Amino acid sequence: MKKFINQTDSLFDESLQGFAKAHADIITLNSEPCFISRKSSKANNKVCLISGGGSGHEPLHAGFIGKGMLDAACPGQIFTSPTPDQMLAATEAITGDAGVLFIVKNYAGDVMNFEIAAEMIDSENVSVLVNDDVSLPKNHSTGRRGVAGTLMVEKMAGAAAEQGASLEECKGIAERTNTNTASMGVALSSCTVPALGKPTFNITDSEMEMGVGIHGERGHETLPLGSASEIVDIIASAIHEDLQPKAGQSALLHINGLGGTPLMEQYLIYDLAEIYWQKRGVKIIRSLVGSYTTSLDMAGISITLTLLDDELTALWDAPVHTASLRWGC
Amino acid sequence: MKKFINQTDSLFDESLQGFAKAHADIITLNSEPCFISRKSSKANNKVCLISGGGSGHEPLHAGFIGKGMLDAACPGQIFTSPTPDQMLAATEAITGDAGVLFIVKNYAGDVMNFEIAAEMIDSENVSVLVNDDVSLPKNHSTGRRGVAGTLMVEKMAGAAAEQGASLEECKGIAERTNTNTASMGVALSSCTVPALGKPTFNITDSEMEMGVGIHGERGHETLPLGSASEIVDIIASAIHEDLQPKAGQSALLHINGLGGTPLMEQYLIYDLAEIYWQKRGVKIIRSLVGSYTTSLDMAGISITLTLLDDELTALWDAPVHTASLRWGC
Numbered sequence: 268m269k270k271f272i273n274q275t276d277s278l279f280d281e282s283l284q285g286f287a288k289a290h291a292d293i294i295t296l297n298s299e300p301c302f303i304s305r306k307s308s309k310a311n312n313k314v315c316l317i318s319g320g321g322s323g324h325e326p327l328h329a330g331f332i333g334k335g336m337l338d339a340a341c342p343g344q345i346f347t348s349p350t351p352d353q354m355l356a357a358t359e360a361i362t363g364d365a366g367v368l369f370i371v372k373n374y375a376g377d378v379m380n381f382e383i384a385a386e387m388i389d390s391e392n393v394s395v396l397v398n399d400d401v402s403l404p405k406n407h408s409t410g411r412r413g414v415a416g417t418l419m420v421e422k423m424a425g426a427a428a429e430q431g432a433s434l435e436e437c438k439g440i441a442e443r444t445n446t447n448t449a450s451m452g453v454a455l456s457s458c459t460v461p462a463l464g465k466p467t468f469n470i471t472d473s474e475m476e477m478g479v480g481i482h483g484e485r486g487h488e489t490l491p492l493g494s495a496s497e498i499v500d501i502i503a504s505a506i507h508e509d510l511q512p513k514a515g516q517s518a519l520l521h522i523n524g525l526g527g528t529p530l531m532e533q534y535l536i537y538d539l540a541e542i543y544w545q546k547r548g549v550k551i552i553r554s555l556v557g558s559y560t561t562s563l564d565m566a567g568i569s570i571t572l573t574l575l576d577d578e579l580t581a582l583w584d585a586p587v588h589t590a591s592l593r594w595g596c
Numbered sequence: 597m598k599k600f601i602n603q604t605d606s607l608f609d610e611s612l613q614g615f616a617k618a619h620a621d622i623i624t625l626n627s628e629p630c631f632i633s634r635k636s637s638k639a640n641n642k643v644c645l646i647s648g649g650g651s652g653h654e655p656l657h658a659g660f661i662g663k664g665m666l667d668a669a670c671p672g673q674i675f676t677s678p679t680p681d682q683m684l685a686a687t688e689a690i691t692g693d694a695g696v697l698f699i700v701k702n703y704a705g706d707v708m709n710f711e712i713a714a715e716m717i718d719s720e721n722v723s724v725l726v727n728d729d730v731s732l733p734k735n736h737s738t739g740r741r742g743v744a745g746t747l748m749v750e751k752m753a754g755a756a757a758e759q760g761a762s763l764e765e766c767k768g769i770a771e772r773t774n775t776n777t778a779s780m781g782v783a784l785s786s787c788t789v790p791a792l793g794k795p796t797f798n799i800t801d802s803e804m805e806m807g808v809g810i811h812g813e814r815g816h817e818t819l820p821l822g823s824a825s826e827i828v829d830i831i832a833s834a835i836h837e838d839l840q841p842k843a844g845q846s847a848l849l850h851i852n853g854l855g856g857t858p859l860m861e862q863y864l865i866y867d868l869a870e871i872y873w874q875k876r877g878v879k880i881i882r883s884l885v886g887s888y889t890t891s892l893d894m895a896g897i898s899i900t901l902t903l904l905d906d907e908l909t910a911l912w913d914a915p916v917h918t919a920s921l922r923w924g925c
């Protein structure tokens with residue numbers, strides 16, 4: 268295993284310390300229990316958005332804390348759910364009268380621990396489950412996973428909260444964004460979890476894992492390595508089939524690198540995906556290309572499409588000032 | 597070789613097409629000869645900044661075109677210098693009365709081709725050579741290479757140009773930034789150039805290449821794989837020795853991923869580097885963490901320190917709106 272680390276068990280803390288120092292102008296790190304929150308006074312007049320999940324997906328979620336997006340994030344150890352005491356402490360530290368919205372990726376541990384936290388909290392709070400991964404069937408036993416589309420949910424709901432929307436309104440925006448969003452990923456290599464010290468799965472030089480999540484698990488199926496065009500065709504078709512956009516529909520296209528994929532290849536995938544939807548009459552009016560929801564050092568990409576209406580477009584365009592997403596301020 | 601490509605020889609074009617589509621709001625792609633320019637009318641009252649170099653370093657340089665930074669970039673094929681006709685066409689397309697400043701990384705091909713272009717251009721123009729890589733001695737036969745510090749030169753000079761500085765003033769800012777900047781990189785893996793189809797060098801699981809450039813060349817020396825603290829100590833010491841900052845000096849600390857390195861590890865390196873300089877009385881007042889100057893899929897990082905004064909700090913903080921660096925607008 269070759270990584271920039273000192274000890275396997277200190278990676279989490281040291282990386283968080285670096286994050287906190289590099290972005291001390293916008294966030295504050297609380298150590299025990301661990302949560303990262305927006306550097307501002309308690310927001311009495313604003314709905315607070317809290318997300319969280321295992322580490323190893325950086326910049327998700329802490330990189331999206333700040334004006335117009337999240338108010339706090341609770342990081343677990345690598346690929347491990349945070350514990351309810353973290354969500355409870357974050358909620359108590361930042362939430363005012365307007366209530367709190369939990370944004371939760373659909374993984375068993377995250378769902379359970381956010382639910383426990385919700386029960387422990389007195390004040391009004393609601394949760395939204397993100398499940399944008401269309402590599403699993405809609406009727407999958409544990410439901411579809413939440414992957415790169417989580418960013419869109421956090422951005423849209425965060426903008427609404429910043430503009431003074433109520434808790435119910437923020438929840439509605441988050442759910443509509445989730446419904447309008449579909450993602451699917453592919454890996455050319457496994458990631459290596461530090462505590463394990465070796466790749467989580469084996470794959471030959473002539474294979475790819477289609478339909479991977481973001482926790483180093485195997486994909487939905489192992490396929491012969493395809494060209495970029497073949498890969499985009501498989502993924503975009505699955506997304507298109509799921510969302511069934513009408514001709515003339517506007518959309519946001521997000522190409523996400525899974526941690527070990529250079530930007531040059533991500534832009535190539537963007538080109539092919541844009542052509543795919545352009546041929547089907549879908550108008551790509553917004554774009555995001557980069558490694559935003561990662562799986563440690565995995566060489567892979569995911570494609571996310573979010574169908575836009577005027578309201579969602581305006582929420583996407585609204586000012587945001589976080590460590591990893593910033594415009595308009 | 598596992599990459600998201602169709603044909604090796606179409607990667608360059610397809611990736612550029614994707615870039616142009618994703619950022620059509622701020623840049624325009626010209627195909628023959630190939631250059632990317634800021635989407636705005638000819639700037640008669642502003643010094644124009646043009647940079648360029650081989651591809652494979654994305655987002656450098658095209659990702660830094662826009663308000664407050666570059667006016668145009670000329671990309672060569674992967675790790676290959678652009679040709680003088682590209683710089684000439686870019687210059688003719690965008691430069692007005694205030695003249696043009698070429699920002700050139702110190703590599704033989706880039707230097708030669710920018711020099712030829714400069715000779716072919718009638719209007720006033722000057723060049724600045726970036727040579728921030730301290731892994732090579734100051735008296736190295738071909739001089740030190742230009743690496744991740746190029747971003748700082750482009751940002752500072754770009755902000756000055758945006759504010760109406762003259763050509764000589766912009767050149768002065770660029771040269772001062774270059775003098776105040778030192779970088780050094782390390783690789784845990786080789787990158788794989790698509791046309792070659794295999795890693796450009798071999799390295800065992802227990803080795804690291806210290807002092808790498810950004811073209812897949814071997815480092816200054818092959819060392820036993822060290823801990824993150826040991827790596828930071830080697831690199832930061834070389835930078836500190838070169839810049840010799842006094843106690844109380846303010847600085848910008850940039851941790852750069854070389855393409856295959858997750859953000860989580862980059863933040864850990866940031867933490868350690870910040871501690872290194874904090875112990876020596878250097879005040880890190882600005883930060884940048886991310887993969888901005890890459891070497892295809894190389895797993896590696898570089899550390900860049902730029903000594904700041906009030907003027908350079910203000911130029912760093914000035915509004916910038918490019919594909920990969922954006923704040924204040």
